[in-house]
Amino acid sequence: MVDHREPLLTADEVGILVSSAATAPSMHNTQPWRFEVSGRTVDVILDEERSLPAEDRAGRMILIGLGAATFNLRVAAAMLGHETTFATYPDPDRPEIVARVFLGGRQSPAPPLGALYGELRRRHTYRGPMLAIDVSARVLSLISSSARAEGADLCWLDRNSSRDLVRILREADELDLHDEDRLIERGRWIGGDRSEDGVPEHALGPLPARPAAFRNLSAGFDDQSRSAGVFEVEPRIAVLCTGEDRGSEWLRAGMALQHALLTATSYGLAASFLNQVLEYVDLRSRVRDLVDRTVRPQMVIRIGYPAMTSGTTPRRPWQQTLADWK
Ligand SMILES: Cc1cc2nc3c(=O)[nH]c(=O)nc-3n(C[C@H](O)[C@H](O)[C@H](O)COP(=O)(O)O)c2cc1C
Structure with a gap:
């Protein structure tokens, strides 16, 4: 339930949520997602055109990437002060909606997941050698x-x-x-x-x-x-x-x-x-x-621990992935 005394999301907040979701890893960086925002819920939608039928026949990898994007949404929402809950496959009539994230009212201090927000854009897949240092x-x-x-x-x-x-x-x-x-x-x-x-x-x-x-x-x-x-x-x-x-x-x-x-x-x-x-x-x-x-x-x-710096992968402009906002 949306608390109508709480303002809905602003354009800046929608931009933060969707662009943060898109920093998620996805197999071959296909970015197989679209997002729909309605009030304070964000739907994560599987984009079938970005599937990998030869390497991901079961459709497992695509959902792992979509799960990672869903987690990022929760992290960004937490940074904005919102506690979140989520449901997987929330609408039987639209199976392409794989997750729905519900943003609750704002809290202060922000929920703990928000502490990971700064890591979203620092994380990259690193394919180089690691240093010979033990991880504790x-x-x-x-x-x-x-x-x-x-x-x-x-x-x-x-x-x-x-x-x-x-x-x-x-x-x-x-x-x-x-x-x-x-x-x-x-x-x-x-x-x-x-x-x-x-x-x-x-x-x-x-x-x-x-x-x-x-x-x-x-x-x-x-x-x-x-x-x-x-x-x-x-x-x-x-x-x-x-x-x-x-x-x-x-x-x-x-x-x-x-x-x-x-x-x-x-x-x-x-x-x-x-x-x-x-x-x-x-x-x-x-x-x-x-x-x-x-x-x-x-x-x-x-x-x-990485021994080198690594090259990064690009992302589509987030506006291209926002399918609907009402
Ligand atoms: C389900 C899944 C499987 C992946 N498999 C591989 C893999 O086998 N080898 C690899 O080098 N990267 C793999 N990746 C990493 C992606 O190539 C990477 O996430 C994507 O290119 C985006 O780059 P980034 O992680 O640096 O943001 C995988 C990612 C996901 C989510």
């Missing part, structure tokens, strides 16, 4: 708690499991190279100069001089001009897991991912994703064996 158990535990607050778990891999994962990564890389539909899809979104969406070449990072825990998003294309990097020998890897595999859980995974990433950013950490192992049913099942047979792996995340 306290910081790892804070990152895990952030994911858990949204209903998903981060399972940290030990040294042996990380090595096993790197072997599975190599198998996925090999499969990726020989799948023409995937290559065509990646060609549409990856590499070159990009001003609104996709992953430009400068954000791809250096190529590892030796095999490493890495995903070369431009594998199969000409990458002669990429520099080489010396990657960490013992990567710190976590698998983000949920209890079930369905739309609402994938959205939760996205919220958990983003909460964990923003917390990591606030401690000077950076992350990249090794999701090629989850894009093949058999390989995903082997990742599940590495963590726990009772859970569903949703993201594979490499975390550490």
Whole structure:
């Protein structure tokens, strides 16, 4: 219920909410979202035209990105002083509305999630080498708690499991190279100069001089001009897991991912994703064996202190994603 004594959102506030949502990670930076604002509710809408049918056949990755955008909306609303609640799939007649965020009345002090607002534009996917500095158990535990607050778990891999994962990564890389539909899809979104969406070449990072825990998003294309990097020998890897595999859980995974990433950013950490192992049913099942047979792996995340600065990805002007405001 909107409290009519509270003013509705101003144009500046709508701009802050929608542009903040759009800083979320999305697979290949497709930005598969549109937003509708009505009173003090914001609907997050799946944009089917920005789906990845070859690499994301189940539609899991797209919902993880939309979950991350939903979390960002909550962070921006909190910074503006609003407590939020949300519902997933709120309208059975419009299944493309995947989440609805309700903004409550203004509070002072602002709700705690607002403290993460400053991290929204500092977080970037970092595909370069990490420094050989341990991340403290306290910081790892804070990152895990952030994911858990949204209903998903981060399972940290030990040294042996990380090595096993790197072997599975190599198998996925090999499969990726020989799948023409995937290559065509990646060609549409990856590499070159990009001003609104996709992953430009400068954000791809250096190529590892030796095999490493890495995903070369431009594998199969000409990458002669990429520099080489010396990657960490013992990567710190976590698998983000949920209890079930369905739309609402994938959205939760996205919220958990983003909460964990923003917390990591606030401690000077950076992350990249090794999701090629989850894009093949058999390989995903082997990742599940590495963590726990009772859970569903949703993201594979490499975390550490970045050794370099990284190139960033562009976003569309937020006005293009605001489908309706009344
Ligand atoms: C569900 C999902 C899967 C992703 N998978 C990968 C991946 O396997 N490899 C990778 O390098 N980046 C991956 N990314 C990161 C995106 O490429 C990145 O979020 C996007 O390009 C926007 O850039 P930014 O995160 O720096 O804002 C993934 C992101 C999401 C949300």
